[in-house]
Amino acid sequence: xxxxxxxxxxxxxxxxxxxxxxxxxxxxxxxxxxxxxxxxxxxxxxxxxxxxxxxxxxxxxxxxxxxxxxxxxxxxxxxxxxxxxxxxxxxxxxxxxxxxxxxxxxxxxxxxxxxxxxxxxxxxxxxxxxxxxxxxxxxxxxxxxxxxxxxxxxxxxxxxxxxxxxxxxxxxxxxxxxxxxxxxxxxxxxxxxxxxxxxxxxxxxxxxxxxxxxxxxxxxxxxxxxxxxxxxxxxxxxxxxxxxxxxxx
Amino acid sequence: xxxxxxxxxxxxxxxxxxxxxxxxxxxxxxxxxxxxxxxxxxxxxxxxxxxxxxxxxxxxxxxxxxxxxxxxxxxxxxxxxxxxxxxxxxxxxxxxxxxxxxxxxxxxxxxxxxxxxxxxxxxxxxxxxxxxxxxxxxxxxxxxxxxxxxxxxxxxxxxxxxxxxxxxxxxxxxxxxxxxxxxxxxxxxxxxxxxxxxxxxxxxxxxxxxxxxxxxxxxxxxxxxxxxxxxxxxxxxxxxxxxxxxxxxxxxxxxxxxxxxxxxxxxxxxxxxxxxxxxxxxxxxxxxxxxxxxxxxxxxxxxxxx
Numbered sequence: 377x378x379x380x381x382x383x384x385x386x387x388x389x390x391x392x393x394x395x396x397x398x399x400x401x402x403x404x405x406x407x408x409x410x411x412x413x414x415x416x417x418x419x420x421x422x423x424x425x426x427x428x429x430x431x432x433x434x435x436x437x438x439x440x441x442x443x444x445x446x447x448x449x450x451x452x453x454x455x456x457x458x459x460x461x462x463x464x465x466x467x468x469x470x471x472x473x474x475x476x477x478x479x480x481x482x483x484x485x486x487x488x489x490x491x492x493x494x495x496x497x498x499x500x501x502x503x504x505x506x507x508x509x510x511x512x513x514x515x516x517x518x519x520x521x522x523x524x525x526x527x528x529x530x531x532x533x534x535x536x537x538x539x540x541x542x543x544x545x546x547x548x549x550x551x552x553x554x555x556x557x558x559x560x561x562x563x564x565x566x567x568x569x570x571x572x573x574x575x576x577x578x579x580x581x582x583x584x585x586x587x588x589x590x591x592x593x594x595x596x597x598x599x600x601x602x603x604x605x606x607x608x609x610x611x612x613x614x615x616x617x618x619x620x621x622x623x624x625x
Numbered sequence: 626x627x628x629x630x631x632x633x634x635x636x637x638x639x640x641x642x643x644x645x646x647x648x649x650x651x652x653x654x655x656x657x658x659x660x661x662x663x664x665x666x667x668x669x670x671x672x673x674x675x676x677x678x679x680x681x682x683x684x685x686x687x688x689x690x691x692x693x694x695x696x697x698x699x700x701x702x703x704x705x706x707x708x709x710x711x712x713x714x715x716x717x718x719x720x721x722x723x724x725x726x727x728x729x730x731x732x733x734x735x736x737x738x739x740x741x742x743x744x745x746x747x748x749x750x751x752x753x754x755x756x757x758x759x760x761x762x763x764x765x766x767x768x769x770x771x772x773x774x775x776x777x778x779x780x781x782x783x784x785x786x787x788x789x790x791x792x793x794x795x796x797x798x799x800x801x802x803x804x805x806x807x808x809x810x811x812x813x814x815x816x817x818x819x820x821x822x823x824x825x826x827x828x829x830x831x832x833x834x835x836x837x838x839x840x841x842x843x844x845x846x847x848x849x850x851x852x853x854x855x856x857x858x859x860x861x862x863x864x865x866x867x868x869x870x871x872x873x874x875x876x877x878x879x880x881x882x883x884x885x886x887x888x889x890x891x892x893x894x895x896x897x898x899x900x901x902x903x904x905x906x907x908x909x910x911x912x913x914x915x916x917x918x919x920x921x922x923x924x925x926x927x928x929x930x931x
Contacts, residue, residue, distance in 0.1 A: 381731040385728050460715065464711065470702070470734075625682065
């Protein structure tokens with residue numbers, strides 16, 4: 377449990393910069409949610425039996441969680457690892473690179489969870505998530521956070537410079553957001569595209585969160601949970617492997 | 626030294642990066658309470674040696690024992706009782722002075738109360754009393770270095786590793802660090818430092834090892850090294866006609882070297898050389914006792930190492 381000290385270090389920084397941090401993590405998704413939700417929602421009949429904004433709120437919850445986890449593990453993580461050499465300082469203490477990787481991933485997931493949870497709370501206040509089942513979206517959001525934090529940290533420990541992240545953001549995250557059912561039902565996509573979405577983690581987060589927020593139990597919940605767990609677990613293992621290579625060479 | 630357990634012992638250490646062998650068969654032994662200096666030009670393998678001793682890098686061959694713990698197998702346990710001052714400050718820029726110490730103490734599993742109890746003493750030691758709420762970017766280079774040193778002491782370590790502790794500091798800041806390091810030695814802490822400042826090594830270290838190309842090429846007290854490796858007197862000569870004069874100097878002294886436009890004459894007795902120079906007003910000269918730097922340059926050469 378030594379990694380907790382790493383988590384607490386990041387938490388203390390976050391607490392000192394809390395207003396800017398929360399604003400940057402929430403302003404974008406909430407503006408998008410209400411802008412697109414009401415604007416586009418006025419043109420659309422119900423989607424999958426709910427108003428468009430309620431449909432989109434569940435998607436936003438997942439995509440905001442994904443973005444917060446990814447930004448924290450990649451950009452902030454790289455800054456701590458490479459720019460500030462915070463990881464080096466930690467490694468002089470009786471912590472290992474495995475502890476640092478674990479602390480970073482759980483921290484990024486925690487921060488991501490807060491984004492997801494806040495969006496859920498806002499949605500509830502606006503009557504978009506009335507069911508008590510919606511509470512179950514909270515642990516799912518944490519799992520989505522873990523999956524993207526772990527994958528993001530793999531990118532970080534492989535990165536030579538900041539530009540490296542643009543490839544992952546532009547070539548993977550942005551298209552994934554489009555095809556994973558955040559903005560519109562993924563089922564209306566051509567089969568091969570849907571198949572791609574189904575091997576990526578975001579789709580499974582959306583498939584779990586949307587029914588829960590609408591007050592239904594998700595179908596194939598176990599499959600979705602397993603995919604997210606595999607991404608989190610494999611990302612963690614791969615991040616540790618490359619981090620060890622980078623730091624104890 | 627043999628009766629007590631060594632603070633640090635390394636045998637036949639080897640480490641390569643690609644085709645380059647950075648540490649090639651290094652033996653080291655540091656006694657408890659000793660201030661030990663590892664000297665060497667850039668690229669000699671000093672930093673890699675420190676990283677190996679800390680268990681941060683795994684050796685290709687050889688054995689390390691740090692405070693009685695085998696490294697890297699039990700490096701984590703050893704590091705619990707170790708402090709590290711790295712070559713480049715990596716204080717946490719988001720934190721104040723006090724927060725840096727608090728957060729660092731937590732990495733050692735220290736309770737907040739235990740860290741708080743040490744805070745005053747550490748700040749006093751670092752000369753930062755009253756600055757606990759200062760941001761890191763408002764501190765001078767010397768203050769940052771002292772805070773890094775205080776951070777390395779938060780767990781009350783038995784042994785401190787310091788990689789070039791005063792590089793980049795002005796003389797005032799450097800002397801203050803030296804004073805603090807002597808205080809630590811008096812408290813019985815073992816110090817292992819790397820440096821390429823001979824003055825620093827001569828002032829601080831009980832024992833030195835000179836390292837080049839991954840090997841130890843000499844070891845001993847500063848006096849022993851000077852006595853063993855170099856003639857006790859040096860005359861530095863420069864001015865018009867110094868090249869021609871070198872021939873004459875070779876007849877008067879056992880060793881004559883040239884670096885740029887300066888001639889270095891080494892001798893047990895410099896009187897004949899000085900007598901000759903008095904008759905040559907075109908040559909300027911400086912007569913001084915041999916120093917560790919002369920030993921260092923003799924053993925590692927005068928070529929630039931970048």
